[in-house]
Amino acid sequence: MKIRIEHLCKSYNLPGNENLPVLHDINLSIKSGDFVVILGASGSGKSTFLSLLAGLTTPTSGKIWVQENEGPEKEITAPHPSRALLFQQPSLLPWLTVAGNIAFGCKIRGEGNDLSYQVNQFIEMMGLYEFAQTHPPKLSVGMAQRVCLARALIGHPKALLLDEPFGSLDTLNRTHLQQELINIWMGERFTAVFVTHDIEEALLLGNRIVLLGGRPSTVKDVFDIPLDYPRSLEDDSFFETKKDILKAFRCAIANECD
Ligand SMILES: Nc1ncnc2c1ncn2[C@@H]1O[C@H](COP(=O)(O)OP(=O)(O)O)[C@@H](O)[C@H]1O
Ligand SMILES: [Mg+2]
Known part of the structure; x- marks a missing residue:
């Protein structure tokens, strides 16, 4: 799926008729199969940006378009199962088992031939075999996040x-799940948009890093990361690239660069 973001602005209305501009004139093209990391400080509008891509909120102005397999471009106006979202905190239904949670979305959409076979495959892939019939309150955060994935x-x-x-x-x-995510992405080649404030995480995962900064946030820089996967924090090339991005990140936080 390609994603094209055009002059995207988002402001929130605060009580007392105050207006909080969060994102300003974001322009970005994301290629099909890209792993794009949106890197920004806390409060820079990363979650806002992602909920706009998910269709959970609407832009104040500007548009976001998606395109699948050279089909027509469609504007994002609402959530759609072709765009799945993973939150910071695991969000599972406590009354369903691990297997029940994994199957839930497909079941309510009436999708999935041989759903239980597919559920078992994902349970295996995520190393959750012993926990298939466990309920979420008994899982660690890491396991719960695997179920969400x-x-x-x-x-x-x-x-x-x-x-x-x-x-x-x-x-x-974290390291384990980052690696698993990369393995799955390399196998399935969906388009990934991952937001973080952590430079090392951005560099371990992204083939492009988009730096947000300023108030309201704009795209301060875009880095193509040509490092091979799997990446390691110990590689010399990793260290060199990190220095460049760290410099740009500091500058974006201080809002001194243009
Ligand atoms: N629903 C909302 N209503 C009002 N302000 C919001 C809302 N959501 C986020 N904000 C504000 O928008 C800014 C960016 O928030 P957010 O997108 O969560 O940033 P990040 O994910 O980078 O930490 C923050 O100042 C936050 O307080
Ligand atoms: Mg956030």
Whole structure:
């Protein structure tokens, strides 16, 4: 799925008729199969940007278009199962088992021939075999986030939108899930848009990094990251690229660069 963002602006109306501009004139083209990381400080409008891509909120002005397989471009006006969303905190239905949660979306949409076979495949892929019949309150955050990832992927979305999904995990779990996400993306080649404030995470995952900054936020810089996958924090090339991005990031936070 290609995504084209054109003169996108978003402001919130605050109580007392105050207006809070969050995103200003964002222009971006995301190619099909790209792994784009939106990097910005906390409060820079990353979640706002992702909910606009998901169709959960509407732009104040500007448009977002999606295009599948050279078909017609369609404007995003509402959520659609072709664009799956993964939040920072796992959001599972506590009364359903792991298997039930993974199957839930497909079931209510009446999709999926042989759903239980597919559910089992994802349970295996996520290393959740022993927990298939477990209920969410008994899962660790890392496991719960794996279930959310499986639930997002089982519908074979054309785009996966991820809002700092590994932010609340410990380092080991985070590294593991980052690696699994890259493996799955390399296999399925959906378009990924991942937001984070963490430069190392951005560099481990993205083939493009889009830097947001300013008040309201604009696109300050776009970096193409030619490093091969899987990437490692220890690689020299990783370290060099990180220095460049860190410099741009500091500058974007301080709002001193144009
Ligand atoms: N629904 C909302 N109503 C009013 N202000 C909001 C709303 N959502 C976010 N904001 C404000 O918009 C700004 C950007 O928020 P957000 O998109 O959550 O940034 P980030 O995800 O980068 O931390 C913040 O100042 C936040 O307080
Ligand atoms: Mg956020």
